Amino acid sequence: MTDEPTSRPLPVPDAVSAPFWQAAACHELTMAQCGNCSTFSYPPDPVCLACGSFEPGWQFVPVSGKGRILSWTVVRQALIPGVADLLPYVTVDVELDEQPGLRMVARLLDGMDVPLALDDRVEACFEDLAPGVAVPAFRLADE
């Protein structure tokens, strides 16, 4: 986590995603839950792909932020602004505990020296990118 302002691309909340980013600013991870069938979707979509509802009425519900690593890579090129000083860094593909197949990719903030393996446990944390703007990331968890 960094307290320094960066010039990384900042998420632009839209009509659907605004609650997600409001919660993220408070370091709370939420997932969009379908108002019709209660399935989580990441990212949210105009349609719930689980039940087919095209008026899914997404509710952004707090989740545990806990999950397991399905894959990872090391980023070594600064293809986007504001990451050059972070290189190299690890990103992880995480399946959240709340639902099979509920996967998101974000940085793993444990540095380059930790050995990683499939199914390693992680929990969500946040990177503060600007005043009032934080994005989810992960840390290795004990359990």
Added chain:
Amino acid sequence: MSAFPARDKVAIAGYSQSPIVRRSQTSLGSMTIATVREAIADAGLELSDVDGFITTPLFPSLGTHAAEDGTAFVTTHWLSRRLGLTPRYQQDPQGQLPGAVAMAVNAIHAGAAETIVVYRALHNPGGSYHQNSTPQAAGREQWGMAMGHFGPIAAIAMAWNEYAQRYGASPDALAPIAIEARKNGARNAWSHWKGKPLDPEAYLAAPFINDPIRMYDCDIPVDGVAAFVLTSAERARDLPHRPVQVTAYSEMLPLRLRAPSHWPYDDMMELGEIMVERLCRAGGVSLEEIDYPQVYDGFAPLSLFWMELLGIAPRGEAHRMIADGGIDSDREEAVPVLASGGSLGNGRMHGTPQMIECYLQLARRAGEQQRDVSLALACQGVPQMGGAVLYSA
């Protein structure tokens, strides 16, 4: 369900491949005009015989570049106007080469056009291909770029590492793919890598881009154009070269909902399996009958994924087959899946080398590399976003 009604009804009658260069001195549009004219001449036809053009104009960069028609990509409108033609059929579909071939087959079989040139023009904008200077992660990228995850190489690296961890592939498992592609590409007069095979030391010495993906696991951006002349199989029989028929095609499927640049290995295989099954059904063939499969290799892991989708190796085993020389085109018992050199061995041509390879072999125009094959398959793309076309002669 019966076989595809247009099976073997449309054929490739000729082709041309421009020199593939890192930075062309002439515009991509000019290269396209020259290459298309050469392809038409190769088929024994005149420009006036052509009544259709199809291309996929995708300029596959996520970087911040000025992308203009005629320089970064070449639409059929741009081309037709500059050739002084008003063809009755022209299409610029999204997607990849197999979709363009499919559209040509459908149009010719339906009588919407008699002779169609399918071309693919790809451009290297210079600088960093995917470097993006946006200060905002808007739209879909709020779910990707905002979290520091961006671009196709990162996406492929995730999928490959998922495979490698699951199936125990070594960190150097991709080396034989890049080396095989470069060996074969080095033999092509038109290749960017002509005369420049890759040795294992150079492969391993190159930097990681996104671990475990190294530099030579990624194709190099180039300026290049390939063009193919398609017409009815009946008409093609009167033209100079042995016709190569399009037996079947299968295209991309509706993608799973994912964040940007998130292409999990299981998505590729789940949707890829459906695509391959459709291909076989349309062609009325089984995978075992395909005696010349050419896999895609824009990123090295894709070759291995395609091999497993096509049953060339069991799931999780292609990395072992590759390590044992199983794709070495110079070994009699191998399956030479990258005989053209593909994209890794020629430059970022998005599947045209594989299509050329299928064409040349079946048209018996492969010279010293000629093999005795009857059913060839050209694959393209990330499996669930690309497609495959089956050819016969």
